[in-house]
Amino acid sequence: MVRPVDRRLNVHRTGVGPGAVPMIFSHGFGCDQNMWRLVAPAFEMTHDVVLYDHVGTSSNVSDYDPVKYSSLRGYAEDLVELVDHLALRGAVFVGHSVAAMIGVVAEQLRPGLFSRLVLVAPSPRYIDDPDTGYVGGFSQTDVEELLVALADNHLGWSAQMAGVIMGNPDRPELAAELENSFCRTDPSVAEQFARVTFTGDNREDLQAVLAPCLVLQCSADIVAPESVGRYLRGHLPVAELVQLAATGHCPHLSSPDEVIAAMRSFLA
Amino acid sequence: MLDPALLAESLEDLYEHAPCGYLSMLSDATVIKVNRTACDWIGRPVESVVGSRFHDLVTVGGRVYYETHIAPLLTMQGSVRQLSLDLVRVHEPPMPVLIDAVRRVVSTTSGKVELTRVTIANATQRRTYERELLEARRRAEAALAQVRTLRGLLPLCAWCRRIRNDSGSWEQLELYIREHTDAEFTHGICADCQREQFSTSSSADI
Structure with a gap:
C-alpha cells in the first residue's frame, strides 16, 4: 500500500505555516533533510518552511521503487504530488546538487509550480560532452570509478541495521540516534541514485523553467565546477549567478550565512 | 620490571x-x-x-x-x-x-x-575479501533467482507442449530447460514409443 505523500517524504513543516510564502528545501545526493539545519531556520519567521527527504533515505527506504526512481522524473513527480497535497502556492524551491535538477524537472512537469528557484551547487550534467564543448567536470571513466567507490561505502548499513530502520518506519527517532543516520542509505538504493545523478543529462530541461532562478556557485567545487554555473546562467531563461566564497559542494553547511544572505537578496 | x-x-x-x-x-x-x-x-x-x-x-x-x-x-x-x-x-x-x-x-x-x-x-586485504564476498552474494542471488524460475508455475501449451519463456514467446521444452538449467538432453526412445513405432512400421510392411 502506498503511504500518503507527506509520510512517504518524511515532511517537516516548520516556520510560520500556511498563509506565508512556502519555501521547500530539497536535499542532494548523499545526506537527508538535516543538511538544511543551518539555513532553513533563518526563513522560519518569514516563510512556510517545508523540509522533506527523497524516497530512498533511511526514513523511507521501504517506499523505494527501482522502476519509479530510475530517473529524476520519479523524484520530480513526488515533489509535484507534495506541492499539490499541501496546497503550496507560489512556493520558493531550494534544491541542492541533484535536487536542483529535480526542481527543474518538476517545473517542467507542471509549469508555474514554483515562483522562484534557488539552485545550490547545481549541475545539469556531470559528464563532459566534447561534442558540444560542455565541461561537466567528469569523464565517463571518472563516473564509472565513482560508482564503484560509492558502492564500497555503506556507512554501517547492514541487514541488522536495516532491520532497526525499516522495522520502525513510524519511529524515525530510533534511526536518528544511530551514527551516520543523516547520510546512510541502503547501498543498492544509493548505487541507483548515484547512477541516476551522475549519468543524467538535464540540459534540455532548463529552457522550460520560466520562473526566476538563483544559481549559487561554490568555489573549488569538484562536483559542480564554475564552468557549470556559467552554463546554467546562459541556458536558464531567467537566472542570476552568484559566486560564493564558500569552498566545496555544501555551502549550506560550510558557509550558511553567505547562502542565507544571497537568498534574502534574491527574494527581496 | x-x-x-x-x-x-x-x-x-x-x-x-x-x-x-x-x-x-x-x-x-x-x-x-x-x-x-x-x-x-x-x-x-x-x-x-x-x-x-x-x-x-x-x-x-x-x-x-x-x-x-x-x-x-x-x-x-x-x-x-x-x-x-x-x-x-x-x-x-x-x-x-x-x-x-x-x-x-x-x-x-x-x-x-x-x-x-x-x-x-x-x-x-579487507577490500579484496569484501569484494569477493559481494561477488559471491551476487552469484548466490542469481542462482536463487534461477531456482525460483524453475519452482514457479510454467505456462505450457496443452497441445504442442511448448513453453512460454520470459519474453513471452513459445519455445521447445528442451530449449527452455537447457537455457534455465545446467541439464543437457540426449535423445533416445522409450519402450512404449518403440513398441508403437515398431508395430506401426511392421504392420505397414505387411
Whole structure:
C-alpha cells in the first residue's frame, strides 16, 4: 500500500505555516533533510518552511521503487504530488546538487509550480560532452570509478541495521540516534541514485523553467565546477549567478550565512 | 620490571612512525600536517603533501564521497568512521584504505579554528575479501533467482507442449530447460514409443 505523500517524504513543516510564502528545501545526493539545519531556520519567521527527504533515505527506504526512481522524473513527480497535497502556492524551491535538477524537472512537469528557484551547487550534467564543448567536470571513466567507490561505502548499513530502520518506519527517532543516520542509505538504493545523478543529462530541461532562478556557485567545487554555473546562467531563461566564497559542494553547511544572505537578496 | 626506556619513546616518533597514516586538515580540506607513514604510502615528501587538499590524496570516487558524505557528516556529527577510500600513490596503484576522522576546535592567536584529524589504515586485504564476498552474494542471488524460475508455475501449451519463456514467446521444452538449467538432453526412445513405432512400421510392411 502506498503511504500518503507527506509520510512517504518524511515532511517537516516548520516556520510560520500556511498563509506565508512556502519555501521547500530539497536535499542532494548523499545526506537527508538535516543538511538544511543551518539555513532553513533563518526563513522560519518569514516563510512556510517545508523540509522533506527523497524516497530512498533511511526514513523511507521501504517506499523505494527501482522502476519509479530510475530517473529524476520519479523524484520530480513526488515533489509535484507534495506541492499539490499541501496546497503550496507560489512556493520558493531550494534544491541542492541533484535536487536542483529535480526542481527543474518538476517545473517542467507542471509549469508555474514554483515562483522562484534557488539552485545550490547545481549541475545539469556531470559528464563532459566534447561534442558540444560542455565541461561537466567528469569523464565517463571518472563516473564509472565513482560508482564503484560509492558502492564500497555503506556507512554501517547492514541487514541488522536495516532491520532497526525499516522495522520502525513510524519511529524515525530510533534511526536518528544511530551514527551516520543523516547520510546512510541502503547501498543498492544509493548505487541507483548515484547512477541516476551522475549519468543524467538535464540540459534540455532548463529552457522550460520560466520562473526566476538563483544559481549559487561554490568555489573549488569538484562536483559542480564554475564552468557549470556559467552554463546554467546562459541556458536558464531567467537566472542570476552568484559566486560564493564558500569552498566545496555544501555551502549550506560550510558557509550558511553567505547562502542565507544571497537568498534574502534574491527574494527581496 | 619494565625498562622505563621502553615507555620513553618520543611523541614525535610515535606520530611519524605510527602504524597508520595520520594527517590534520583545515575545514576546507587543506592538509597542514601529515606523518611519515602516510607520506611513505603516498610516495611524496612531507613538503609536497602539506598544502595540498585531501581531494588530491584520493581517487575521483573519494573526492566526490568527501563532498557528498564526509564533509557533511563532519559538520553534523563531528566525526566519521571506517570509510573506504583509495589513496593515490605516485609509484604504485591506488591503495584501498579505511579512514576515521574527528573534528577538533583549536585556539590560535587569530581565534578558534576547526581542525580535522584523519587516520588512514591500509585495508588492501579487507577490500579484496569484501569484494569477493559481494561477488559471491551476487552469484548466490542469481542462482536463487534461477531456482525460483524453475519452482514457479510454467505456462505450457496443452497441445504442442511448448513453453512460454520470459519474453513471452513459445519455445521447445528442451530449449527452455537447457537455457534455465545446467541439464543437457540426449535423445533416445522409450519402450512404449518403440513398441508403437515398431508395430506401426511392421504392420505397414505387411
